[in-house]
Amino acid sequence: AQSVTQPDIHITVSEGASLELRCNYSYGATPYLFWYVQSPGQGLQLLLKYFSGDTLVQGIKGFEAEFKRSQSSFNLRKPSVHWSDAAEYFCAVAARGSARQLTFGSGTQLTVLP
């Protein structure tokens, strides 16, 4: 079975600084990979996803993520963080084949300082 690890429970950055959120997955082949964001009191919104092809994926709100097969990682990045980016971020993985189910990481809470 697949699994996802988000090693950082909480990250604090200053507004305008760059951001990288880490995600490592465990799966025997190349999975489908997702990043979701959850603002306070809201459901989850998809930021970006990787299915195949170019390993650098662009998403909404200026986010990008890079799939690195050798490191089993799918880290999320943003060059300049805005105060509105404060939220909880979830990485998720789905196995190829019967790929309806997502396995989520435990989340990273992002705080943005003014």
Next chain:
Amino acid sequence: DVKVTQSSRYLVKRTGEKVFLECVQDMDHENMFWYRQDPGLGLRLIYFSYDVKMKEKGDIPEGYSVSREKKERFSLILESASTNQTSMYLCASSFNRGGADTQYFGPGTRLTVL
């Protein structure tokens, strides 16, 4: 615009009560999911359905059941609520195109069992 709605944002119930959580999607999606979200644990899959009247257990089905009588509606049932079922419950839906299509989430129901 994509829409997944959940019947209540907040719900307070007593131990032993039967609880119904309703989810409706207007996107003609085949797949529907119920997750619970707890701090530090991320989202865990309770049940999912890939067709009307079909259901499959997720990772933590104990104490829950589901019903899907119509394509757009997926209900989560707590037969006899217990305090350890106090949590945020999130519903999601997706197309079934043979791969891991994007899941769209509702705003969540925060359930408190006293």
